[in-house]
Amino acid sequence: MTYPIEQIRADFPILSEKIRNKPLVYLDNAASCQKPQAVIDSIVKLYSHDYANVHRGVHTLSVRSTDLFEAAREKVKTFINAQSEKEIIFVRGATDAINLVAQTYGKANIHAGDEIIITAMEHHSNIVPWQMLCEEKGAILKIAPMNFDGELLMQEFEALLNPKTKLVSVVQMSNALGTINPVEKIIELAHAKNIPVLLDGAQAIPHTIVDVQALDCDFYVFSGHKLYAPTGVGVLYGKKALLEAMPPYQGGGDMIRTVTFEKSTYAGLPHKFEAGTPSIAEVIGLGSAIDYLNTIGMDKIAAHEAQLLTYATQEALKIDGLKIIGEAKEKGAILSFTLGKIHPHDIGTMLDSLGIAIRAGHHCAMPVMDFYKVPATARASFAMYNTKAEIDVLISGIKSLIEMFG
Amino acid sequence: MFEDLRELYQEVIFDHNRNPRNFRVMENYDRMVEGFNPLCGDRLTLFLKMDGDLITDASFQGSGCAISTASVSLMTEIVKDKTEAQADALFKTFHEMTTGKEEHINLEAVGKLAVLAGVREYPARVKCATLAWHTLDAALKNEQQSISTE
Ligand SMILES: Cc1ncc(COP(=O)(O)O)c(C=O)c1O
Numbered sequence: 042m043t044y045p046i047e048q049i050r051a052d053f054p055i056l057s058e059k060i061r062n063k064p065l066v067y068l069d070n071a072a073s074c075q076k077p078q079a080v081i082d083s084i085v086k087l088y089s090h091d092y093a094n095v096h097r098g099v100h101t102l103s104v105r106s107t108d109l110f111e112a113a114r115e116k117v118k119t120f121i122n123a124q125s126e127k128e129i130i131f132v133r134g135a136t137d138a139i140n141l142v143a144q145t146y147g148k149a150n151i152h153a154g155d156e157i158i159i160t161a162m163e164h165h166s167n168i169v170p171w172q173m174l175c176e177e178k179g180a181i182l183k184i185a186p187m188n189f190d191g192e193l194l195m196q197e198f199e200a201l202l203n204p205k206t207k208l209v210s211v212v213q214m215s216n217a218l219g220t221i222n223p224v225e226k227i228i229e230l231a232h233a234k235n236i237p238v239l240l241d242g243a244q245a246i247p248h249t250i251v252d253v254q255a256l257d258c259d260f261y262v263f264s265g266h267k268l269y270a271p272t273g274v275g276v277l278y279g280k281k282a283l284l285e286a287m288p289p290y291q292g293g294g295d296m297i298r299t300v301t302f303e304k305s306t307y308a309g310l311p312h313k314f315e316a317g318t319p320s321i322a323e324v325i326g327l328g329s330a331i332d333y334l335n336t337i338g339m340d341k342i343a344a345h346e347a348q349l350l351t352y353a354t355q356e357a358l359k360i361d362g363l364k365i366i367g368e369a370k371e372k373g374a375i376l377s378f379t380l381g382k383i384h385p386h387d388i389g390t391m392l393d394s395l396g397i398a399i400r401a402g403h404h405c406a407m408p409v410m411d412f413y414k415v416p417a418t419a420r421a422s423f424a425m426y427n428t429k430a431e432i433d434v435l436i437s438g439i440k441s442l443i444e445m446f447g
Numbered sequence: 448m449f450e451d452l453r454e455l456y457q458e459v460i461f462d463h464n465r466n467p468r469n470f471r472v473m474e475n476y477d478r479m480v481e482g483f484n485p486l487c488g489d490r491l492t493l494f495l496k497m498d499g500d501l502i503t504d505a506s507f508q509g510s511g512c513a514i515s516t517a518s519v520s521l522m523t524e525i526v527k528d529k530t531e532a533q534a535d536a537l538f539k540t541f542h543e544m545t546t547g548k549e550e551h552i553n554l555e556a557v558g559k560l561a562v563l564a565g566v567r568e569y570p571a572r573v574k575c576a577t578l579a580w581h582t583l584d585a586a587l588k589n590e591q592q593s594i595s596t597e
Contacts, residue, residue, distance in 0.1 A: 385512075386572070386575060387514070390455070394451045395448070401487070403487070407488070416488035416511075417487055442449070447465075
């Protein structure tokens with residue numbers, strides 16, 4: 042079956058928007074994806090017909106809301122093939138999930154002199170929470186290096202593993218470079234030394250089939266908004282035994298079993314980590330996004346995006362002076378580039394005037410910019426709804442702006 | 448192709464971007480401040496030579512986009528031989544010109560800087576134009592070694 046690109050594009054109302062009188066070419070998907078009508082409708086339907094707080098009332102609407110909310114948890118569980126819905130913790134996003142692990146698992150298990158390993162290509166959200174923890178505990182953050190193609194140096198990574206290593210936290214797909222890391226191998230090596238592994242799947246999950254049991258990762262985190270779902274919702278997956286042993290994160294309503302002024306006892310999984318009223322509509326929207334993706338098929342989406350990346354890379358390389366930042370053999374749908382003296386911000390403004398949305402900046406990965414000795418890059422990132430024709434618009438836009446700069 | 452952008456990217460801006468003026472390290476500076484825009488990673492170092500409250504020389508180093516490079520380049524030209532008070536007044540007018548709600552701004556008062564008036568229409572780029580001036584402001588106040596736009 043051919044990929045139903047026309048139908049998919051029609052499913053995303055914003056794609057027919059005009060920007061500066063030009064058809065929108067949305068290539069900033071790594072920052073956040075657009076939402077299909079099905080997701081928008083699910084939120085409108087909830088607020089119009091089914092909304093109330095969850096887990097708190099006996100009245101009809103509360104039951105409806107709770108059922109929809111818990112159904113979304115079930116959908117996430119199936120989508121990433123977790124063993125149990127108890128392993129699916131709803132949080133605000135990938136950042137929140139990593140902070141949760143740092144503040145609970147980290148605080149309980151990481152002590153002075155212990156080591157945490159991350160990589161040279163992490164997003165700030167997988168650097169700073171560990172730095173804060175290390176500072177507090179007197180632990181040490183170790184950085185596994187990469188080569189200039191943006192590939193992790195596996196021998197060096199392996200050499201970092203030692204009895205003091207208490208956690209490995211790595212990005213599955215880099216948002217600044219597009220690199221897809223050999224996470225199976227990383228997990229195998231770490232597990233051989235009984236070290237747990239957290240995968241930052243924020244970028245990977247919209248582009249690949251994720252099976253946390255096959256991966257055997259200990260924690261997996263992602264954000265809904267990069268998976269065609271609303272902002273304000275993300276997921277922490279953790280192996281049940283690990284989550285059960287962890288102290289709670291925030292205290293409040295929903296996360297307790299009993300409260301007295303002397304002592305409180307905590308709820309079981311997953312509620313132990315979900316203090317307070319959650320992002321109800323957003324969680325339900327995430328469930329709808331997953332339903333939508335399942336109707337297309339993640340394998341087909343991945344194949345479509347791989348074609349787009351190959352085409353974009355091939356055309357970009359024909360442009361004199363264009364340098365691709367991140368040329369790993371295993372790469373997801375991200376094209377990060379520089380144009381010599383033309384600053385990425387100028388590239389961003391100029392492409393915007395042609396209706397093309399790209400990201401210009403350090404992509405919350407300043408250490409990656411330092412490594413390549415550039416202040417910033419321009420980044421085009423592709424999603425399920427992008428087309429070769431849009432890449433042609435991008436490439437011709439880049440050529441014209443080079444001409445204008447002279 | 449870029450008709451809409453001509454207001455923003457005027458020839459003078461390209462010229463200053465290609466050949467920035469006063470782009471050098473100053474040896475015997477009296478003031479040196481680093482300006483940083485964490486949003487985009489732009490960094491510049493501004494040097495001033497003072498004689499009392501008179502700015503006798505200004506120069507800069509650093510890298511940034513065309514708008515920020517042109518802005519700092521133009522600024523180093525225009526503040527030379529101005530008093531602190533005059534430079535401060537220019538900063539205020541420039542700020543108004545780039546961010547102001549006022550319909551009528553006295554473009555004559557800012558001279559060559561008027562080429563940067565176009566950023567008004569591009570809120571995401573205003574900080575590129577004003578980074579230089581915030582850095583100057585810090586240098587004149589002589590309180591900090593570095594400033595950030597965020
Ligand atoms: C690789 C990676 N990790 C983590 C994050 C953080 O996601 P969020 O800002 O949604 O919490 C991002 C988002 O930019 C990302 O690209």
